[in-house]
Ligand SMILES: *Cc1c(COP(=O)(O)O)cnc(C)c1O
C-alpha cells in the first residue's frame with residue numbers, strides 16, 4: 536500500500552527469535568511460529584538518503600517528527616495529544632552528591648495521561664486504526680489503560696481495558712472518563728492480560744497488551760531519539776530505567792541501533808541499567824544469574840504498580856538489550872523509592888512517580904557499590920508524574 540506523502544520507511548516485521556518475516560501491512564500480534572514479539576524493520580538506507588538530522592530539527596515538535604522511523608504510513612492516520620518532547624532536566628544537586636559527571640532526568644511525567652505510556656499507545660492506536668481495527672483491548676496494571684482509553688477516544692475507536700481489581704482508583708477513573716470499558720479482574724497483571732486475550736479472541740477485538748503487538752515499542756523508542764538529539768547526538772554513559780514489561784529498555788536499545796545504522800550517533804551507545812522492586816525483580820534475578828529466560832516471580836509485591844510484572848513477555852529481548860549494552864540490574868525496596876521520590880522533589884522540584892523514583896534509588900545503590908563510576912554522565916528515566924499517585 537502506498538499513500539501520497541508517505542514518509543514511513545517501514546519495510547517489514549521480523550521475529551527476533553526465528554527470523555520469520557510477517558506481512559507488515561495487516562494487523563499482526565506475535566510470531567506465528569514461536570510466539571515471540573515481532574520487531575518492525577525499516578529501510579534505513581532510504582531514510583539516510585531522504586532526511587538528515589538538520590531536516591528533523593526543523594519539524595514541529597512531538598513524536599511524529601520521526602515519521603520515517605515510525606510505522607504509520609498515512610499522515611492522516613497519525614494520532615496525537617501532544618506526547619513526547621519531554622524535558623531532559625539537569626539534577627545538579629543530586630548529581631554532585633552522587634559524584635556523577637552529570638545527572639539528567641528525562642521527565643516523562645509531562646506526557647498526556649501523565650506517563651510515557653502515551654508514546655506507545657499513540658503509535659499503536661494510530662497504526663491499528665490505519666490497518667482497520669475498530670475495537671482495542673488490553674490487560675494493564677493501570678497507566679497503559681489510561682493511555683489506551685485516551686488515544687482510542689482520540690482516534691474514534693472503542694477500547695476495553697482489563698485491570699487488576701486492586702489497581703489504584705485513579706487508573707480506573709481515567710479509563711472510564713475517556714469512555715473506555717473497564718473490566719476489573721481478580722488477580723495480577725498476567726491474569727488481566729489473559730482475560731483481555733480471551734475476550735478479544737471471542738469478540739474479534741485487537742489486543743494491544745505489552746509486546747502482543749509490534750508498535751507500542753515503536754512509540755516508546757522515540758524516548759531514545761529525543762535523548763540523542765537533545766544531547767547533541769552524544770548519548771550518556773548510563774541510562775537508568777525502571778523495568779516492568781520492558782518496552783522502554785528494548786525501545787531505547789532499538790532506537791540507538793537504528794540511529795547508529797543511520798550514522799547519526801556520535802560516540803558509543805550507553806549502558807542500560809534495569810531497576811526493579813525487591814518485591815518483584817524477575818529480570819534482575821535473571822540478569823544476576825546469567826539466565827537466558829526470565830522465570831516468573833512468585834508473589835509480586837510492590838506499591839510501584841508499573842513494576843509489578845511477574846513475567847515479562849519480552850524477557851529475551853530485555854535480557855539481550857541489557858547484556859549487549861554492558862549494563863546491570865538493581866533492586867530497591869519500596870522504602871527507598873519513597874525516600875528517593877521525596878529527595879527528587881525537594882532537591883530538584885521534580886515530582887516523580889514511584890517507578891521513576893525507583894530508578895533514582897537504584898542508581899544510588901549502584902554508585903555506592905561502584906558499579907556506576909564517579910564522573911559518569913547518567914540519564915534517569917522518570918516514567919510518570921508523581922501527581923497520579925498522590
Ligand atoms: C508501565 C510503567 C513502567 C514500566 O514500563 P515497561 O516499559 O513496561 O517496563 C514504569 N513506570 C511507569 C510509571 C509505568 O506506567
Ligand SMILES: [Zn+2]
Nearest residue numbers: 550553566569
Ligand atoms: Zn518466531
